[in-house]
Amino acid sequence: MRLRLPPWRAVGSAVLRVLAVWAVGTLTMLLLAAGLPDFRLQSADGDSATRIAVTAAVGAGAFGLLSALVWPLLVRALLLVPALVLGLLVFFLNGSLFWLALRVTPDRGDVNPETAVVVAAVMSAASSATSTFLAVRDDGAYRRRLARLAGRRRRREGTAGPVDDAPGVLFLQLDGLGHEVLREATEGEHPVMPTVAALRAGTHRLTRWRTDWSSQTGASQLGILHGSNHDVPAFRWYEKETGEVMVSNRPSCAAELQRRAVARAGTYGLLETDGASRGNLFSGGARQLALVLSVSARRGRETRSRAGYFAYFSDPANATRTAVSYVAELFREVFQSLRARLRRETPRVPRGGVYPFLRAFVTVVQRDVVVAAVVGDVLGGRASVYADLVGYDEVAHHSGPRGRDTRQVLRGLDRAVRMIVKATEHAPRPYRVVLLSDHGQSAGQTFEDAYGLSLEDLVRAGCGLPVSRRAGRTSSGAEAREAARAALHRPEEPGRSRLTGRRRGQDRPPRGHGPVVLASGNLALVSFPDVPGRMAREAIDARHPALLPALADHPGVGFLLVRSDAYGPVVIGAGGCELRLDTGEVTGGGDPLAPFGPGAADAVRRTAGFPHAADIMVNSRVDPATGEVHAFEDQIGSHGGLGGEQNEAFLLSPLRLSPPVASGELVGAEQVHRVLRRWLREARRTPGVRHAHPLAEARGDDGRTAAGERVG
Incomplete structure (x- = not known):
């Protein structure tokens, strides 16, 4: 698609925009020079107002020229620098360019290094805002700029031919956002997510889908993207043959899980064709790729996950806006955490340490970079894109699925969409x-807070x-311990502390023979490393006769899954009730x-077959x-197990695509993968007809969406 306008008109508009941005930069520099003590635009002997204005204009022009020519080269050279380090370097490099720009006017301007960083950041933000405002006001200019970006991207990738009209x-994944929370956020007179509400009311259908037993991003996204989340x-x-703990969000583990899924499914994945x-x-x-964990430790042009940072940080104003938002999010989290403590809100978990920085990163930095990368893909005419926006999931873990804090994050996600x-x-x-989402979240007090161990x-x-001493003082821990001693015929010795369980050396189990207990939300896995x-x-009962009853009868435990030599996989509940899954x-x-609920037995039966x-x-x-849940x-x-809304994810799909299922329920990430693949095939077969914009189709006669928000 090529946009053609009279040459004189295009050149005239471009010149006017450059002059306007230059003027704003000059004015910003004058204001900063007047307000900052370590920044001046005149010689030591003093200058006239006209000479100072000329100095500001020359400095602003030089800074703008250097930013346009040198800045992209600097950022590209630093692509291998970690994201947070690159974000900090952006300010120092930007300040250095500004300091260099002032050298163009010898004996006129002077600024110390610290102030140069501040001045450069403010000027970049002001210039970028002006340029964006003028481009949006001039729709033709905006379209031409985007068309140039798209053409440049295609030439860089060696696909400079015309884009297919199909x-x-x-695919935009709102991580951890459950079906019911999404429904609530898109209903009412003033919905929390007005953009998504407009889509739902006009051009899209909302479908609930049920997750696997492992209701977490690692399992769901692996199944959705690669067609298999087996094992x-x-x-x-814990994997006994290697003695290693697999963690879904560890780069080396993610790479191994992806390798296994590709081998089992027999395809590279959902996005293998121009994705x-x-x-x-x-x-x-x-x-x-950009910010993809499974390739984050690898190097090379084909797999470099940090390449997406170039598109974002090549504009220094992006770093300025993101940094301001990052700091604001830090203060917001500190304030919200303090408010929760002062109000004695329950349930509540600790929110100190690195969490405020992590929250600010995922809700601001990662969101901004991912959105910029997706916008670039759209402008480049990419056939398929899958992006994950993770902010809601992280905040909901600490503030609850429906907390005041999470509603604020939902508004930010809506703006990104x-x-x-x-x-x-x-x-x-x-x-x-x-x-779509990969799972929901279930609220509830933690197991340890509820039961003291x-x-x-x-x-x-x-x-x-x-x-631990705390666990020994609880009724659950003491009862389980006494039951274990009675079953093992080891009554407590007089004078020994039953809280710590100290015994003679020969009674202590051999080193490394203790159980490995790993938590995944409200699902936990217990493994005995010394048993291949x-x-x-039967072997568990023989070795630890009190263990299974102590777990199954605990009021905070719903059920256990074990394998029986006699009956195969068996689900054990309180009071000795059992479900033999094979029969x-x-x-x-x-x-x-x-x-x-329905489907629980099928989900547990499937997992019971995993190696x-x-x-x-x-x-x-x-x-x-x-x-x-607990x-x-x-x-x-x-999320991570069964129970409550964590197992209810959503699909919000265009009505022009076929319904996800003809009848019945959509179950499991692998079935979602098949649905998304079908939609990709449908899109490729669709003739290249330009349809109205999805938000435009949801408008009423007055140009407002069904949710009442002005769009256009």
Whole structure:
């Protein structure tokens, strides 16, 4: 697609914009020189107002020219620098360019290095804001600029030919946003997410889909992007043959999981044909990558995940805006955390340490870079893009799925979606925009806060091993410990502390023979490293007779999954009730999976067949009335197991695409992958007809969306 306008008009508009930006830069420099004591625009002997203005104009022009010519080269040279370090270097490099610009006017301007950084940042922001304002006001200029960017990108990638007119597909993942929370945020007179509400009311359908037992990003996104999440039993698990703990968001583990999924599925992934992966754990087979964890430790032009930073930091004003927003988010988190403590809000978890910095990074820096990368993909006419916006998930862990803090994050995500959707107006091809989530979140008090001991302490008590003093003082820990001693015929010796469980050296279990307990939200995995393969229930009972009853009968535990030599996979609940998954037989009372809703048995049965399912898999209880669960980590909004809204994700898809399912329920990440693949095939077969913009179709006669927000 080429945009042609009379040459004189295009040149005239460009000259006017340059002059306007130059004038704003000059005025900004004069104001800063008047307000900052360490910055002057006159010689030591003094100058006239006219001479000072000329000095400011020359300095602003030189700074603008250097920023345009030198800045992109500097950023490209620093692509291998970590993101946070690059973000800091941006300011020092920008200040250096400004200091150099002042050297163009000898004996006139003077500024110390620290002030140069401040002046450069303010001037970049002012110039960028002016340029953006004028471009948006002049729609033709805006379209021409975007068309040039698209053509430049295609030439750089060696695909400078015309872009296919078939619609492209954008998949925007709102990490951790459950179906019900999304529905609530898009309803009412003043919805929290007006842009998404407009899509839902006009051009899109909302569909609920049910996650696998491992309701977390590692399993869900691997299945969605690569078509297989086989043998991903949790967010973290222990592999006995290697003695290593696999963690889904560890770069080396993510790379290994991707390799296994590709081998099992037989394809590179959802994005293997002209696709881009932005901000994800896995690549999806895309060659264009930015902030992709599975390739973050690798080097090379084809796999360099940090290349997306170039598109963002090549404009120094981006760094300025992001830094200001980052600092504001830091202060916002400190204030919100302090307010929660003063109000004695419950449940509550610690929010100090590095968390404020992590929250600011994912809700500001990562969001901004991912959005910029996606906008660049749209302008370049990429056929398919999958991007993950993770801010809501991180904040909801600490503030709850429906907290005041999370509503603020949802508004920010809505603005990000709006920016991306608006960019499709200027793309060289039409786009289908699909919003989806990988899981939801379930609220609830942590297991340790509710019962005074961690699950690891409970497991160790059930095994007759030493536990922490706090755990020993709780009724759960003491009862489990005494039950274990009675079962092992080891009554407590007089004078010994039953809190610490200290015993003679010969009674202490050999080093390394203790259980490994790993938490993934409200799902925990217990493994015995010294027993090769899956340890059978019979062997567990023989070795630790009190362990399974202590776990199953605990009020905070919903059910256990073990493997029996006699009956295969067995789900154990309180009071001796059991469900034998191979036959469906229930013994000892009711079905232990009944409180977890329909489909729970199928989800647990599938995981029971994974080679790396743990010796004992523990799922917390769920409150049938409220859907609350108990996380085995410090999270008041959690996901990873069964129970509540964590298992209810969403798909918000255009009506022009076929319905996700003809009938019944959409279950599992692998089935979602098949749906998305079908939509990509449908888009490629669609004739290249320009359709109205998705937000425009949701407007009423007065140009307002169904949610009442002005768009245009």
